[in-house]
Amino acid sequence: xxxxxCLRVVSSLLKSTMRSHTFFDSLGSASIMxxxxxxxxxxxxxxxxxxxxxxxxxxxxHRAPSLKCVIVGDDPASHTYVKNKIQAAIDVGIExxxxxxxxxxxxxxxxxxxxxxxxxxxxxxxxxxxxxxxxIDERKVCNxxxxxxxxxxxxxxxxxxxxxxxxxxxxATALAVVxxxxxxxIETFGRNAVVVGRSKNVGMPIAMMLHSDMSHDxxxxxxxxxxxxxxxxxxxxxxxxxxxxxxxxxxTGVPKLIKADMxxxxxxxxxxxxxxxxxxxxxTRLVGDVDYDVPGGVGPMTVAxxxxxxxxxxxxxxxxxxx
Amino acid sequence: xxxxxCLRVVSSLLKSTMRSHTFFDSLGSASIMxxxxxxxxxxxxxxxxxxxxxxxxxxxxHRAPSLKCVIVGDDPASHTYVKNKIQAAIDVGIExxxxxxxxxxxxxxxxxxxxxxxxxxxxxxxxxxxxxxxxIDERKVCNxxxxxxxxxxxxxxxxxxxxxxxxxxxxATALAVVxxxxxxxIETFGRNAVVVGRSKNVGMPIAMMLHSDMSHDxxxxxxxxxxxxxxxxxxxxxxxxxxxxxxxxxxTGVPKLIKADMxxxxxxxxxxxxxxxxxxxxxTRLVGDVDYDVPGGVGPMTVAxxxxxxxxxxxxxxxxxxx
Numbered sequence: 130x131x132x133x134x135c136l137r138v139v140s141s142l143l144k145s146t147m148r149s150h151t152f153f154d155s156l157g158s159a160s161i162m163x164x165x166x167x168x169x170x171x172x173x174x175x176x177x178x179x180x181x182x183x184x185x186x187x188x189x190x191h192r193a194p195s196l197k198c199v200i201v202g203d204d205p206a207s208h209t210y211v212k213n214k215i216q217a218a219i220d221v222g223i224e225x226x227x228x229x230x231x232x233x234x235x236x237x238x239x240x241x242x243x244x245x246x247x248x249x250x251x252x253x254x255x256x257x258x259x260x261x262x263x264x265i266d267e268r269k270v271c272n273x274x275x276x277x278x279x280x281x282x283x284x285x286x287x288x289x290x291x292x293x294x295x296x297x298x299x300x301a302t303a304l305a306v307v308x309x310x311x312x313x314x315i316e317t318f319g320r321n322a323v324v325v326g327r328s329k330n331v332g333m334p335i336a337m338m339l340h341s342d343m344s345h346d347x348x349x350x351x352x353x354x355x356x357x358x359x360x361x362x363x364x365x366x367x368x369x370x371x372x373x374x375x376x377x378x379x380x381t382g383v384p385k386l387i388k389a390d391m392x393x394x395x396x397x398x399x400x401x402x403x404x405x406x407x408x409x410x411x412x413t414r415l416v417g418d419v420d421y422d423v424p425g426g427v428g429p430m431t432v433a434x435x436x437x438x439x440x441x442x443x444x445x446x447x448x449x450x451x452x
Numbered sequence: 453x454x455x456x457x458c459l460r461v462v463s464s465l466l467k468s469t470m471r472s473h474t475f476f477d478s479l480g481s482a483s484i485m486x487x488x489x490x491x492x493x494x495x496x497x498x499x500x501x502x503x504x505x506x507x508x509x510x511x512x513x514h515r516a517p518s519l520k521c522v523i524v525g526d527d528p529a530s531h532t533y534v535k536n537k538i539q540a541a542i543d544v545g546i547e548x549x550x551x552x553x554x555x556x557x558x559x560x561x562x563x564x565x566x567x568x569x570x571x572x573x574x575x576x577x578x579x580x581x582x583x584x585x586x587x588i589d590e591r592k593v594c595n596x597x598x599x600x601x602x603x604x605x606x607x608x609x610x611x612x613x614x615x616x617x618x619x620x621x622x623x624a625t626a627l628a629v630v631x632x633x634x635x636x637x638i639e640t641f642g643r644n645a646v647v648v649g650r651s652k653n654v655g656m657p658i659a660m661m662l663h664s665d666m667s668h669d670x671x672x673x674x675x676x677x678x679x680x681x682x683x684x685x686x687x688x689x690x691x692x693x694x695x696x697x698x699x700x701x702x703x704t705g706v707p708k709l710i711k712a713d714m715x716x717x718x719x720x721x722x723x724x725x726x727x728x729x730x731x732x733x734x735x736t737r738l739v740g741d742v743d744y745d746v747p748g749g750v751g752p753m754t755v756a757x758x759x760x761x762x763x764x765x766x767x768x769x770x771x772x773x774x775x
Contacts, residue, residue: 268618289612292660293652295591319684327663329616337615340650340680354689356679357663361642366677369696 166309166399172429175308176221179436183222186444194443196225196254196280197246201239202232202262211258217432223254223439236265240273247275250450253443254280256435277446280438283330292337294345298438303334305430306378306399307349315376315397317351318343323370325387325418326380327359331401335378367391385420401427489632489722495752498631499544502759506545509767517766519548519577519603520569524562525555525585534581540755546577546762559588563596570598573773576766577603579758600769603761606653615660617668621761626657628753629701629722630672638699638720640674641666646693648710648741649703650682654724658701690714708743724750 187193196218198211211227218225230239239261246255255278261267271283279287282300290297299307310317322339326332336357341350356370360381371377371391379387380401392398402418510516519541521534534550541548553562562584569578578601584590594606602610605623613620622630633640645662649655659680664673679693683704694700694714702710703724715721725741 268616285612285616285618286608287612288615289608289610292611292615292656293591293608295608319686319689321689327665333615336680340682342650352682352684354679354681354685354693356677356693357659358677359663359675361675362677363642366642366644370677370679373692 166313166315166397168305168309168399168427168430171309171312172433175430175433176217176436179221179433179440183440186440187222191443191447192251194223194253194440195251196223196256196439197228197252198225198256198258199228199230199239199242199246200258201230201234201265204260207258207260214256214432214435217436218439221436221440223436232262234262234265236269239265239270243270243273247273247278252278253446254278254439256280277449278442280435280442281330282334282438288329288334291334291347291349294341294347294350296347298442299338299349299434300330300334301434301438302331302380302401302427302431303338304434304437305427306335306401307338307351308434309399309427309430310351310376310397313397317353317376320353320375321356321373322351322353322376322378323356323358323374324378324380325358325362325367325371326382326402327357328380331380332357332359332378335380339376339378379418381418383418384416385418387419389420399427403428489636489638489720491628491632491750491753494632494635495756498753498756499540499759502544502756502763506763509763510545514766514770515574517546517576517763518574519546519579519762520551520575521548521579521581522551522553522562522565522569523581524553524557524588527583530581530583537579537755537758540759541762544759544763546759555585557585557588559592562588562593566593566596570596570601575601576769577601577762579603600772601765603758603765604653605657605761611652611657614657614670614672617664617670617673619670621765622661622672622757623653623657624757624761625654625703625724625750625754626661627757627760628750629658629724630661630674631757632722632750632753633674633699633720636720640676640699643676643698644679644696645674645676645699645701646679646681646697647701647703648681648685648690648694649705649725650680651703654703655680655682655701658703662699662701702741704741706741707739708741710742712743722750726751 183194198214200207200211215225215227243255246252255274257270257274259267261270272285274284276284276286279298282291282298287297291299317339324332324336324339336355338349339351339353340355343350343352353376358367358370368391371387372393374393374396376397377387377392378399378401382402382404384404384406387398398419400417400419403415405413406416407413506517521537523530523534538548538550551565566578569575578597580593580597582590584593595608597607599607599609602621605614605621610620614622640662647655647659647662659678661672662674662676663678666673666675676699681690681693691714694710695716697716697719699720700710700715701722701724705725705727707727707729710721721742723740723742726738728736729739730736
């Protein structure tokens with residue numbers, strides 16, 4: 130019975146194979162082939178796999194994994210994000226609940242609420258939606274979540290474990306990128322990778338996993354030679370490193386930063402950057418770092434990996450309880 | 453009085469200015485200029501500065517900083533290292549003591565001993581000399597040292613803080629390299645740096661500080677574009693990245709890995725790698741990663757920065773006690 134279900138997942142995975150796209154630079158003078166990975170289809174596959182795994186886990190007598198999303202204030206974008214995460218969680222069989230607080234919540238009150246969730250053995254994952262209102266120290270709040278329930282992977286201990294190649298909870302967007310490289314079988318060993326952007330939740334952890342040792346405990350190392358570029362990398366040097374890269378991961382939020390003529394034929398590009406811009410027609414639309422319509426993108430993969438992290442947190446805590 | 457002492461330090465610092473060296477590739481066919489930094493003189497200056505700072509700190513009524521070096525077993529090299537550290541500590545006015553255990557000490561006994569040192573408010577810094585005998589989990593031991601007393605900077609929390617650009621205790625060799633770049637006024641902003649070697653105590657933390665944001669809290673960010681090369685970087689790619697680099701930090705222990713023709717004129721090279729090799733004459737000698745006699749090297753700077761870390765640990769713990 131279980132084997133049949135697994136086969137169904139595999140065949141579904143095969144459908145979302147990598148697509149290659151030809152794209153043109155802004156002058157239309159050159160055309161090159163580059164692999165741009167479709168996160169959307171893969172995210173769907175991963176969510177389907179998780180759904181089956183969680184279903185089996187519950188059949189084995191465990192309670193369903195449980196996720197609490199804490200949101201403070203009225204930021205509409207944050208409420209949309211949380212709503213999407215809750216829906217994704219419920220879809221895969223995670224019990225998910227939003228805990229809403231008014232914007233005037235104090236840091237102390239928030240820390241007390243987190244303590245309560247940490248102490249509650251019925252809660253496996255805790256997600257604090259960022260940004261928090263001014264006056265609340267986000268780093269303090271991230272460190273207040275018990276590391277084993279920190280499904281965002283933002284706690285200092287989880288960051289430390291990641292950087293030491295130890296098994297840990299990895300920030301979902303960074304994990305999404307690594308998962309895409311693995312699922313699409315992009316060779317990383319000894320290859321040249323460029324990470325554009327050095328944010329602590331995306332660029333930095335991606336660079337850590339890309340360069341580190343494949344044989345280590347985390348299973349996340351990729352043995353690539355990695356160049357970290359950022360806002361102070363001169364334009365001509367960014368061009369230089371990108372043109373030399375087999376893999377480009379870009380996560381800057383600078384619209385159309387990576388042009389077609391910066392990407393060598395056959396290179397793999399993952400565009401994590403996304404920003405809302407207003408066009409000449411007055412309409413707003415989402416634009417990536419890559420000057421080309423990237424299919425899908427990393428967004429849906431991030432949500433899928435957050436669900437992966439929540440299930441992983443539930444499993445680890447159950448394992449620890451049984452020891 | 454104090455001002456005069458400071459001036460003396462400054463003038464002493466001026467004497468150990470950077471030297472430029474001409475070196476030749478193995479064929480003698482090309483000569484290039486590269487800056488190779490002399491750590492030895494700088495280490496002496498830093499120890500002199502520390503001596504004065506600690507002297508003033510004690511004059512202010514604080515007890516002298518206190519360091520405990522724990523060594524397990526009979527490894528002669530480890531005993532030499534510890535002896536040098538203790539001597540350096542005493543020279544700058546740190547009260548330092550070696551705690552020796554037989555090689556048959558169990559992990560549990562070692563963890564209990566560390567707990568005792570953690571709880572002792574008269575102890576500011578704890579150093580566990582590595583490697584530990586087989587059967588003792590080094591990572592567990594590193595994480596058992598209270599983060600605020602972890603003068604090696606190996607605790608997960610200290611690693612996490614470093615990678616998040618937060619003030620922390622930085623592994624001494626990595627800090628030595630950054631301090632050398634700063635003291636010798638090597639421009640890093642927007643420059644191309646290559647770190648050869650990805651060890652968790654040296655290469656990784658150096659790459660973290662080199663690429664990260666100068667304006668962040670740690671004060672250690674250097675805003676360079678950083679390429680991390682390692683054992684699986686193909687030889688021709690290592691050449692490629694090194695030739696493009698303004699700064700090369702090498703920490704592999706592979707003798708003579710970096711040849712003269714891989715270094716562009718005017719580039720800065722810091723050679724952290726050191727390994728004992730046996731020559732054709734049967735004699736052993738120390739050889740670096742760079743195929744050239746590097747003056748001084750990073751070793752003495754590592755010891756000096758360990759003393760810096762110990763004094764910093766003492767100051768922070770006193771500050772915390774007073775809060």
